[in-house]
Amino acid sequence: MSLLLQFLFSGLTTGSVYALVGIGFNIVYNSTSILNLAQGEFVVIGGLMMWFFLEGMNLPFATSVALTLTVAATVALLMERLTIKPLLKKGDLLLMIMVTIAVSILIRGLLMFKFGKDPYTYPPFTEGEPLVIYGAVITQQTLWVIGITALSIVILYLFFNKTMLGRAMKACSLDIKAARLMGINVSNMVMLSFIISGLIGAIGGIAITPISLMEYDKGAMLSVKGFCAAIMGGLGRGRGAVVGGFTLGILESFTAGYIHSGFKDAVALLIMLFILFFRPAGIFGKTETLRLRKF
Amino acid sequence: MKFFGKLLLIILAFIILWTSPSYCKEPYKIGAIFSVTGAASFLGEPEKNTVLMLVEQINKAGGINGHPLEVIIEDSKSDETQAVLAAKKLIEKDKVLAIIGPSTTGESMAVIPITTSAQTPLISVAAGASITQPVKERYWVFKTAQYDTSAVEAIYTYMKKTGIKKVGIITITTSFGDAGRKALLELAPKFGISVVADERYGPKDTDMTTQLVKIKSAGAQAVINWSVGPGQVIVTKNWHALKMGIPLFQSHGWGSKKNIELAGKAAEGVIAPLGRLVIWDKLPDKHPQKALLKKYVTDYEARYKSEPGTFGGHAYDALMIVVDALKNAGPDKKKIRDYIENKIKNWPGTGGIFNMSPNDHCGLDMTAFEMVIVKNGDWEILK
Numbered sequence: 227m228s229l230l231l232q233f234l235f236s237g238l239t240t241g242s243v244y245a246l247v248g249i250g251f252n253i254v255y256n257s258t259s260i261l262n263l264a265q266g267e268f269v270v271i272g273g274l275m276m277w278f279f280l281e282g283m284n285l286p287f288a289t290s291v292a293l294t295l296t297v298a299a300t301v302a303l304l305m306e307r308l309t310i311k312p313l314l315k316k317g318d319l320l321l322m323i324m325v326t327i328a329v330s331i332l333i334r335g336l337l338m339f340k341f342g343k344d345p346y347t348y349p350p351f352t353e354g355e356p357l358v359i360y361g362a363v364i365t366q367q368t369l370w371v372i373g374i375t376a377l378s379i380v381i382l383y384l385f386f387n388k389t390m391l392g393r394a395m396k397a398c399s400l401d402i403k404a405a406r407l408m409g410i411n412v413s414n415m416v417m418l419s420f421i422i423s424g425l426i427g428a429i430g431g432i433a434i435t436p437i438s439l440m441e442y443d444k445g446a447m448l449s450v451k452g453f454c455a456a457i458m459g460g461l462g463r464g465r466g467a468v469v470g471g472f473t474l475g476i477l478e479s480f481t482a483g484y485i486h487s488g489f490k491d492a493v494a495l496l497i498m499l500f501i502l503f504f505r506p507a508g509i510f511g512k513t514e515t516l517r518l519r520k521f
Numbered sequence: 522m523k524f525f526g527k528l529l530l531i532i533l534a535f536i537i538l539w540t541s542p543s544y545c546k547e548p549y550k551i552g553a554i555f556s557v558t559g560a561a562s563f564l565g566e567p568e569k570n571t572v573l574m575l576v577e578q579i580n581k582a583g584g585i586n587g588h589p590l591e592v593i594i595e596d597s598k599s600d601e602t603q604a605v606l607a608a609k610k611l612i613e614k615d616k617v618l619a620i621i622g623p624s625t626t627g628e629s630m631a632v633i634p635i636t637t638s639a640q641t642p643l644i645s646v647a648a649g650a651s652i653t654q655p656v657k658e659r660y661w662v663f664k665t666a667q668y669d670t671s672a673v674e675a676i677y678t679y680m681k682k683t684g685i686k687k688v689g690i691i692t693i694t695t696s697f698g699d700a701g702r703k704a705l706l707e708l709a710p711k712f713g714i715s716v717v718a719d720e721r722y723g724p725k726d727t728d729m730t731t732q733l734v735k736i737k738s739a740g741a742q743a744v745i746n747w748s749v750g751p752g753q754v755i756v757t758k759n760w761h762a763l764k765m766g767i768p769l770f771q772s773h774g775w776g777s778k779k780n781i782e783l784a785g786k787a788a789e790g791v792i793a794p795l796g797r798l799v800i801w802d803k804l805p806d807k808h809p810q811k812a813l814l815k816k817y818v819t820d821y822e823a824r825y826k827s828e829p830g831t832f833g834g835h836a837y838d839a840l841m842i843v844v845d846a847l848k849n850a851g852p853d854k855k856k857i858r859d860y861i862e863n864k865i866k867n868w869p870g871t872g873g874i875f876n877m878s879p880n881d882h883c884g885l886d887m888t889a890f891e892m893v894i895v896k897n898g899d900w901e902i903l904k
Contacts, residue, residue: 229738236730243727343563345751347783356762363730365762437758438727439751439783447725482731488694488721 228361233483234476235364239437241475242375243269246430247452248459248467249382250423256399256462257419258314260322264305264330266449267337268424271298272431273440274337277346287351295428302424305329306417314416330445337442345439371433378426379468386464395419399462458498460511469509474498546584548591549847552611554622554632555646555836559599564624567833568646569594570825571817572621575840578820585847592840597623604628605635612639618852621839622646624832626696629664637661642858644842646835649700653882663861663882665838665872666831667796667889672773673704674887675794676745677712679903685743685768689718689736691729691756693748701747701772717741724750730759743767749774754783761787768792773890776800776831781898792903794890798834798871800900809869817871834871841870 279290350367386392459466481493556565595607626649648666692698718739720732775793801814850860865877873889
């Protein structure tokens with residue numbers, strides 16, 4: 227029982243970051259139909275910039291978080307305005323996806339230039355002994371990570387369903403032409419989607435760094451896993467990425483626990499392939515929308 | 522006045538030429554191949570820095586028997602093909618007397634056939650056992666990095682002494698982890714130790730709790746982690762959070778103060794076999810390695826504002842062995858080789874006390890390591 231719980235906690239920790247990256251993929255996908263493969267880089271920006279403000283410049287915690295999020299939002303804004311907007315009119319999706327890969331390499335290079343190749347970390351949000359639940363150990367930072375993920379999901383849900391701005395963005399995701407006819411500024415909505423997805427990545431990075439450390443090249447792996455989470459849940463479905471992310475994390479942890487840690491990635495991805503084999507649109511995706519997809 | 526000024530300059534120039542020894546005799550040329558850029562740049566960077574610093578120091582002190590030392594450093598870009606090209610260039614174009622490097626085992630293996638057929642001594646700074654074994658086929662090849670197996674032997678010897686019989690191992694899925702895992706599994710029976718759990722993780726994994734819990738539930742009396750990079754810190758943090766109640770051993774890759782900083786309180790009590798380079802200030806004054814380690818580490822830190830690490834030390838040993846051979850045997854490839862094989866005995870370097878012989882072209886064993894525990898955020902040598 228305590229073993230099972232321990233594996234579950236471990237899976238939830240890794241799964242929550244996958245989920246946040248997956249949500250980021252979905253938000254951008256909904257507004258532009260492209261995959262932003264630089265999504266994982268924003269997690270790294272979050273972790274490393276937080277270290278820079280908190281430990282490097284000795285700023286208070288809240289100020290550091292605010293500054294880190296500002297940096298992440300600025301990078302996302304620049305990325306959209308400089309690379310995506312000029313290409314959006316041409317409508318070549320493949321080209322835009324390639325550009326996001328180029329941006330991810332650029333960000334990685336800049337981060338290496340600034341921070342070097344060493345890993346960085348800072349103290350957990352709250353100091354204190356880990357909790358013991360039915361014999362399984364869970365650190366306080368893990369609770370923070372899971373809590374922050376849950377809170378982000380709730381806020382995003384409220385934003386997309388209860389506010390005018392959120393609904394306007396949702397309208398763009400359903401039909402860009404119709405949205406434009408209704409007087410929605412589509413270009414601004416696309417920019418906003420990049421900023422929100424960048425912020426979510428950075429929040430994940432800030433929360434996970436005390437547990438997992440952060441180094442300049444962690445983003446590529448996170449992009450891949452987050453993408454898997456988004457696909458598994460159904461690309462474009464908000465709750466899909468959440469379920470997909472946690473499923474992937476827990477699958478990895480259970481494979482490592484009950485089969486062997488060497489097969490962890492292989493088995494998790496194999497199960498993902500199986501899910502897509504029977505449900506090509508993902509767990510929550512509809513087959514009709516799959517046919518309408520440009521990708 | 523103008524004329525006098527010119528005359529004075531000419532005289533001055535003559536005096537400088539006359540007194541500076543570097544213009545008297547022909548320089549001794551040595552080649553070096555390091556992974557200065559690319560994936561293994563964390564090895565190549567300190568190695569290159571070390572060689573640049575030493576060459577400057579040697580030439581300032583008058584060179585080798587009056588001959589200035591010239592080291593031609595080639596960047597292999599962490600790539601086997603580039604390393605081979607660099608070796609060919611050094612041998613054919615620069616006509617070097619010996620080559621030090623390459624930085625990684627893979628590159629060293631790629632270069633060995635070329636240096637061997639050109640009958641040029643190669644002193645690798647990589648760790649793989651296959652670089653100098655079988656020793657019959659490695660007539661011209663030496664290495665200065667300790668064997669991975671020696672670090673494993675040091676750990677197992679300590680465990681035998683303290684009565685640990687069942688261990689769980691957790692290794693990273695890179696060549697470093699693979700080599701360590703192989704050595705850990707192969708050597709265990711010799712020491713009467715059984716490996717009850719054999720777990721792995723990827724270089725970018727964020728949580729190893731699952732693997733550690735499995736090790737614990739398999740009844741292990743100690744955990745051995747074999748990795749470099751962030752993985753060893755994450756394992757340490759997870760081990761601490763789980764309060765496993767069994768000691769954690771790390772590989773010789775643990776030897777950087779940065780790891781203690783990153784792991785914080787969690788690092789307390791972690792045990793690892795470390796080369797004396799990182800703990801030189803804890804050595805007794807009469808230890809033969811202490812003086813040279815102190816000079817090397819303080820010089821390096823003053824010049825480059827970073828730790829040289831064990832890797833820079835391997836380059837130090839390789840270069841100084843060649844310099845010693847040049848000094849005593851002269852600029853002849855065969856004589857250099859023979860000198861290194863037969864005369865490098867009780868030779869203190871940064872990696873340990875070298876004892877080369879026709880049967881051992883590395884010259885280091887498990888005595889190159891001290892068992893070190895982390896206490897109050899610092900290293901402490903275990904007796």
